[in-house]
Amino acid sequence: MRVVARYDLFFIVSYALLIPLVGVLILWLSGRTVVLPLLLLLEALYLMLALRKPWQRRLGLRTSFPGAWREFLLSRSVYFRGLDQDGRMQFEHDVRLFLVDVRISGIGGRSLSWPIRLLIAAGAAAMLHGRPDWEPPLVDGVTVYPGMSFDRNYQVKKGNIAGQAPPRGPMLLAEGSLLQGFADAEDGFNVLIHELAHFFDREARKDGLKLRLRSGTVAWAEAISLEWQRHDHGTSLLSAYAAQNEAEFFAVASEMFFENPRPLHDAHPELFEILREFYQQDPRQVLEKNFKGN
Ligand SMILES: [Zn+2]
Known part of the structure; x- marks a missing residue:
């Protein structure tokens, strides 16, 4: 088992890149800079959810094996x-x-x-x-x-x-x-x-x-x-x-x-x-x- 499974890693990286790309596209089409803070919030929320499991695993490995x-x-x-x-x-x-x-x-x-x-x-x-x-x-x-x-x-x-x-x-x-x-x-x-x-x-x-x-x-x-x-x-x-x-x-x-x-x-x-x-x-x-x- 890996702390982050390769399959999960692929999707985490893909979506983490996709969110700013879509945001830049919306900004370019609408010209409304209000999307920028929303975009940052969305990216932060996504990363928090996506990295929760690897983070918990990393914590679980911190202590030595009894x-x-x-x-x-x-x-x-x-x-x-x-x-x-x-x-x-x-x-x-x-x-x-x-x-x-x-x-x-x-x-x-x-x-x-x-x-x-x-x-x-x-x-x-x-x-x-x-x-x-x-x-x-x-x-x-x-x-x-x-x-x-x-x-x-x-x-x-x-x-x-x-x-x-x-x-x-x-x-x-x-x-x-x-x-x-x-x-x-x-x-x-x-x-x-x-x-x-x-x-x-x-x-x-x-x-x-x-x-x-x-x-x-x-x-x-x-x-x-x-x-x-x-x-x-x-x-x-x-x-x-x-x-x-x-x-x-x-x-x-x-x-x-x-x-x-x-x-x-x-x-x-x-x-x-x-x-x-x-x-x-x-x-x-x-x-x-x-x-x-x-
Ligand atoms: Zn059986």
Whole structure:
């Protein structure tokens, strides 16, 4: 993540230049100098609004990364543990920007403990690690429910829903399932990665993301759809849930990609290539350092 995303920077600079240009044109056509102070006011208002988010991010980076957070990440995130020094600095930077940007709360806006918020930010930072130009696609934030699950009526500690990724609304997570996802880092089950993958998937479809595969350049939506159709779900390493549709296939595969990438690569190399191109990283290179004592 960048303090100012390149896409945002382009528009900020373009509009900041456009406002005086339009003002000069009005002045030239009307000959009325009264437009000048109005123009200055408009430019100042625009810059205040446009630079609010980068300013908040910059403020969020001012303080040093808390030692207790680093210790927590080392004990709970195998991904963070496997990174080299530069990688860890980028990860910590992304965690802080995520926490500045994304509202994470309990039901009814209740505040949550820092370890819960940190775990959510850490999962997002791992998924964004190869994509510094991407932003977390969570404009409506994250709502965490108590217990292991909730039901279809959003009754807590009932039903069997561990998380949800509604197209309009916050990402929903059950706290117990979130913790469980990080407790066993190699089982290929992580509700945070699963739900966040749904948000990334929708963004990629909306933006018309293209993947550069060995077979050629292909649209993201087409690549994952074809892979889902030709995947042998009967003998797959992925859970049966992946057979439901291409969106669930990608979300389930993302869990395995970030938690247990080696078996996924060996069993399904084409799927692995698609995920590697999507996330622009190969988690094998990070996770396997844990076993080499680095
Ligand atoms: Zn799902």
